[in-house]
Amino acid sequence: MRLTWASPLYRGAAVAMFLSGLGFSAAAPQIASFLVHDLGGSLTAAGLFYLTNLTAPVAGYLVGSRSDRTGRRLGLFRVCAVAGFAGWAGIAYSTQLWMPYVVSAVVLAFAGAATSQLFAALHDEMSARPDPRNDGVVAIVRMALTAGWVVGPVAGAFLAGHTSLRFTLLVTAMLTLAQVVPLGMMRTPQVVTATASAPGSAAHRPGVRMMLPLLAFTGLYVLVYAGESIKYAYLPMYMNDELGFSSGLSGAVIGIQPLVELVLMPLAVVVARRTGMLRLMVLGAAFGVAANLCFALTGTAAGLFAGQILMGGVWGVFATLGIIVAQRLLPTAVATASAIFLSSTALSSALGGLAGGLGAATVGLPLVFLIPSVLAMLAVLGLAAMSRSLRQAV
Numbered sequence: 001m002r003l004t005w006a007s008p009l010y011r012g013a014a015v016a017m018f019l020s021g022l023g024f025s026a027a028a029p030q031i032a033s034f035l036v037h038d039l040g041g042s043l044t045a046a047g048l049f050y051l052t053n054l055t056a057p058v059a060g061y062l063v064g065s066r067s068d069r070t071g072r073r074l075g076l077f078r079v080c081a082v083a084g085f086a087g088w089a090g091i092a093y094s095t096q097l098w099m100p101y102v103v104s105a106v107v108l109a110f111a112g113a114a115t116s117q118l119f120a121a122l123h124d125e126m127s128a129r130p131d132p133r134n135d136g137v138v139a140i141v142r143m144a145l146t147a148g149w150v151v152g153p154v155a156g157a158f159l160a161g162h163t164s165l166r167f168t169l170l171v172t173a174m175l176t177l178a179q180v181v182p183l184g185m186m187r188t189p190q191v192v193t194a195t196a197s198a199p200g201s202a203a204h205r206p207g208v209r210m211m212l213p214l215l216a217f218t219g220l221y222v223l224v225y226a227g228e229s230i231k232y233a234y235l236p237m238y239m240n241d242e243l244g245f246s247s248g249l250s251g252a253v254i255g256i257q258p259l260v261e262l263v264l265m266p267l268a269v270v271v272a273r274r275t276g277m278l279r280l281m282v283l284g285a286a287f288g289v290a291a292n293l294c295f296a297l298t299g300t301a302a303g304l305f306a307g308q309i310l311m312g313g314v315w316g317v318f319a320t321l322g323i324i325v326a327q328r329l330l331p332t333a334v335a336t337a338s339a340i341f342l343s344s345t346a347l348s349s350a351l352g353g354l355a356g357g358l359g360a361a362t363v364g365l366p367l368v369f370l371i372p373s374v375l376a377m378l379a380v381l382g383l384a385a386m387s388r389s390l391r392q393a394v
Contacts, residue, residue, distance in 0.1 A: 003133050004140050008186060009125050013118050014144040015182035020115060021148020023175030026156030026168060027088065031100075034165040039097045050229075050353055052104035053346030059109035060116060064339030073121035073335065074187060077114050081179045084111030088173035092166045112346070114179060115145075116338035119323050123334045139269045139320045143262055146319060150258045206333045211340075214329040217386065218341050221322060222348040223379040224285050224314065227292055227372025229352030230359075231311070235295060235304070238365045243299065253304050260312025265320045277321045278387035284317030285383055288376035296369035329390075 004010040032046040067076050087107035091100045122141065126134040159168040208215075239245040239253060272280045287310045294307030326341035327334045352372070359368040 001140065003131065004137050007125070007137075009121065009183070010137050010141070012182035012184070012186065013122055014141045016118060016179040017115070017141050017145040018148045019175050019178050019182075021145040022152045022155065023088075023148075023172040023178075025149040025152025026159065026175070027172040028156075029153050030156050030160050030165055030168055031091075033160070034091075034169065035097065035100065038165055039094065039100070041097045045097065049101060049104065050349050052101055052108075053349055055105045055109040056112045056346040057340065057343040060113045060339035060343035061336065063110060063113035064116060064120075064333070064336035067117055067120060067335035067339075068333040071124075073117050073124065074183060077117035077121065077183075078180050080110055080112075080114035080117060081177055083107055084114060084176035084179075085173045087111050088169055088176055092169035092173060111176065112343060113339055116342045117335060119327070119338045119342075120335035123327050123338075135269050135273070135324060136266065138324055139265050142320050142323070143265045146258060146262055146265070146315075150255075150262070206330060206336065210332075211330060211336075213386070213390065214326060214337055214340060216382070217325060217329055218344045220285075220379045220382040220386070221318065221341070222344050222351060223375040223382075224288050224318060225345060225348035226352035226355060226375050227288060227369075229349045230356035230368065230372050231292075231295065233353070233356055234360060234365055234368055238295075239304065242365060243301075245301065249301060253301070253308055256305060257308045257312045257315070260309050261315045261319065264313060264316025268317045268320045272321055276387065277325050278383055278390065280317055281321065281325070282380055282383045282387060284314050285376050285379040287311070287313040287317075289373050289380065292369045292373035292376065296366050296373065299366065 004014060031049065035041040035046040035049060063076055063080065067073055070076075087103050090103040090107065094100050094103070119138075119141075122138065126137070156168055156172075159171060236250060236254065239250045240247075245253070268280065291307040291310035291314065294303045294310065298304065298306070323338060323341060326337045330337035355371050355375070356368060359371045363370070
């Protein structure tokens with residue numbers, strides 16, 4: 001905390017990530033209602049909106065590769081934040097159903113790259129000023145993003161209930177733009193590698209072969225994260241429609257995960273220093289297996305609380321350490337690594353939506369949660385293999 005507070009970059013990054021998480025999480029639960037109630041779309045059309053996220057990995061790679069060529073992390077961060085403002089404002093003022101889809105696919109795809117540029121700037125600063133506490137700084141910045149996700153859904157629901165969905169989306173646009181304020185006009189030194197002509201240096205895009213470990217790790221992360229979209233789509237319906245939980249009890253079950261996650265994030269850094277990051281992630285993915293088995297097989301409030309606590313353990317590990325591992329797997333192009341890794345959430349949302357929809361139609365609730373349990377088990381096996389083969393690197 002002292003190291004984070006002492007650095008204008010670290011301190012500003014933490015505040016910027018809180019604003020980012022606050023804005024996006026305020027809008028995310030409301031966008032489907034906006035498409036249905038304000039623009040007259042069907043429930044199916046609202047669900048298909050999330051497929052627009054599939055353009056985010058492409059946009060993230062383009063921004064990341066340019067950042068690695070130029071080294072201008074914060075400049076691109078500001079551009080992406082402005083794109084986010086324009087995108088959310090464009091959705092808020094949409095008058096036809098097709099407009100939010102186009103805006104999300106074309107404009108908001110670039111907005112998501114703001115986070116990756118900020119983490120790349122942090123990496124550059126930490127490389128220039130090595131400190132054994134640097135991993136803790138990354139954890140604190142990531143915790144700030146999670147804290148925004150804790151507050152945002154409540155704030156978004158309050159705004160939507162007391163004003164309108166369009167106004168809520170406009171507030172998200174303003175918060176997205178406000179990310180640039182804590183960093184002011186700060187600049188980071190342009191990155192210059194020791195061997196500019198080497199493959200994968202700042203002057204060259206890394207080849208596919210060089211990116212294979214990063215791509216494999218990102219794919220395994222997608223398998224773990226796919227369970228989140230399945231859970232948020234079907235766990236509330238399972239609790240309310242089949243188990244008959246009150247709204248307060250359902251809210252408590254959903255809300256306990258981010259609180260556990262915040263508590264465990266700094267602990268994950270401490271434990272990873274002793275065990276290694278990938279080895280700890282194997283345990284984290286195993287928590288995901290157990291959590292989804294709780295959702296699928298218990299049918300009680302205690303069982304669902306246990307599942308959510310275990311999921312807090314999953315993201316206490318992955319949310320803290322994932323970006324660090326990704327950057328270490330492609331150290332000569334950290335902005336590209338950050339962009340590829342952070343855009344994986346879009347792919348996992350699409351995978352989870354597809355798998356969950358087919359599973360719910362086939363086996364119903366709650367057995368649909370066996371699907372993310374199987375996906376998490378595949379991630380356990382893959383991460384264990386990576387941990388053995390990359391023991392020296394991560």
